[in-house]
Amino acid sequence: QVQLQESGPGLVKPSETLSLTCAVSGYSISSGYYWGWIRQPPGKGLEWIGSIYHSGSTYYNPSLKSRVTISVDTSKNQFSLKLSSVTAADTAVYYCARVIWTVTPEAFDIWGQGTMVTVSS
């Protein structure tokens, strides 16, 4: 079955860049679907960060767009998130997910387990 697994540093210093990778198993990224990132601050709700197609086409949350880069590596069957100039407000559990789509990305049908990232000096 399709599985997603996030990886990356659990602690990032303020003003630095948060980098996470999502490894996909059981499905080839190149076969279709968008792939996305969502985050959840402690005790709060879900926030969509952005989504990417295997071709590299991206959609970003307008509120984060200036700081976010999502990329895909089809040779490694994984996709990545970079969030620059982080502050304590970026402390959250970060999830990667498979995105079902029609004309545009729609929703998230398979999720990774999530990884906690804390921004602190």
Add this chain to the structure above:
Amino acid sequence: SYELTQPPSVSVSPGQTARITCSGDALPKQYAYWYQQKPGQAPVLVIYKDSERPSGIPERFSGSSSGTTVTLTISGVQAEDEADYYCQSADSSGTVFGGGTKLTVL
């Protein structure tokens, strides 16, 4: 961008019917999706395209849409249904989640 509004909490006794609403001006034009999230776990998609149920989701979960409001209905609520529920929608400008509703099974 637009907003999706959910009640912060809903309480129901076991065996009763729980209804969780989600309101947003874009909902007449866009599909709505619902996720269940239990503590310490990733969200799980329970309803897609307003009223479709993914395989493996119990039949007691259903969705409906009327105008600017979509509703997740859980019939015959069980203790295991206690969780946070989020609605979500999307358009060409991106994806939006509602604030979430905590379902308490009394």
